[in-house]
Amino acid sequence: MYEEERRQLVxxxxxxxxxxxxxxxxxxxxxxxxxxLPLEARSHAYVxxxxxxxxxxxxxxxxxxxxxxxxxxxxxxxxxxxxxxGSGYHAALMGELVRPNGKVYTVERLxxxxxxxxxTINRLGFGDVVExxxxxxxxxxxxxxxxxRITVAAAAPAVxxxxxxxxxxxxxxLVPVGDRGxxxxxxxxxxxxxxxxxxxxxxxxxxLIGQHGYDNSPxx
Ligand code: SAH
Numbered sequence: 729m730y731e732e733e734r735r736q737l738v739x740x741x742x743x744x745x746x747x748x749x750x751x752x753x754x755x756x757x758x759x760x761x762x763x764x765l766p767l768e769a770r771s772h773a774y775v776x777x778x779x780x781x782x783x784x785x786x787x788x789x790x791x792x793x794x795x796x797x798x799x800x801x802x803x804x805x806x807x808x809x810x811x812x813x814g815s816g817y818h819a820a821l822m823g824e825l826v827r828p829n830g831k832v833y834t835v836e837r838l839x840x841x842x843x844x845x846x847x848t849i850n851r852l853g854f855g856d857v858v859e860x861x862x863x864x865x866x867x868x869x870x871x872x873x874x875x876x877r878i879t880v881a882a883a884a885p886a887v888x889x890x891x892x893x894x895x896x897x898x899x900x901x902l903v904p905v906g907d908r909g910x911x912x913x914x915x916x917x918x919x920x921x922x923x924x925x926x927x928x929x930x931x932x933x934x935x936l937i938g939q940h941g942y943d944n945s946p947x948x
Pocket of ligand 1: 812814838863864
């Protein structure tokens with residue numbers, strides 16, 4: 729279902745210059761975004777827009793995921809950590825990109841979303857390459873560190889220190905940093921003991937809630 733809509737969306741992401749990498753375009757053409765959405769939202773799956781996935785959370789717009797994948801640049805064989813699994817869609821795309829020998833660990837704090845993401849990922853055949861855990865990911869996931877790539881799908885008040893510590897040499901960490909209304913997308917690259925930071929532009933994400941994120945926030 730929706731193959732033609734998906735193909736057209738991916739074509740637009742390429743034409744508008746959001747995504748240049750053929751491997752990323754191919755992954756977006758392969759992974760069925762509609763399967764990650766609530767039933768009533770599926771007909772909007774191939775509109776380039778964020779979509780509510782329940783519990784006050786949203787799946788990012790395809791162009792934003794494209795921009796993030798370009799900046800993160802996951803390679804086959806990489807070990808990747810994602811904070812904020814949400815629907816599991818972004819994790820499945822990264823799973824596709826790190827195959828055959830890589831692994832994506834994705835962490836979600838809201839149990840209902842994490843369980844749903846795990847079910848979708850297994851149903852669509854990404855269970856071998858993507859592992860979903862339910863926890864506060866603002867402290868990272870020390871048990872599988874260090875990671876070649878870390879991506880955060882929620883807005884943090886500052887770059888969480890544990891994520892920098894869990895980044896491998898030459899690893900790349902992508903995290904939206906700012907207040908709860910507006911953030912800058914920050915890329916951190918580790919060169920030995922040195923961390924290089926660059927700002928990639930303005931973005932709007934739901935808050936990262938936890939020990940190294942925002943605290944005392946009312947649950948959505
Ligand atoms: N990447 C997702 C979109 C995620 S929306 C997708 O493809 O659908 C951001 C998610 O981050 C939400 O589901 C939210 O519950 C989660 N989140 C917020 N704070 C978190 C934390 N400390 N640890 C793990 N997940 C968190």
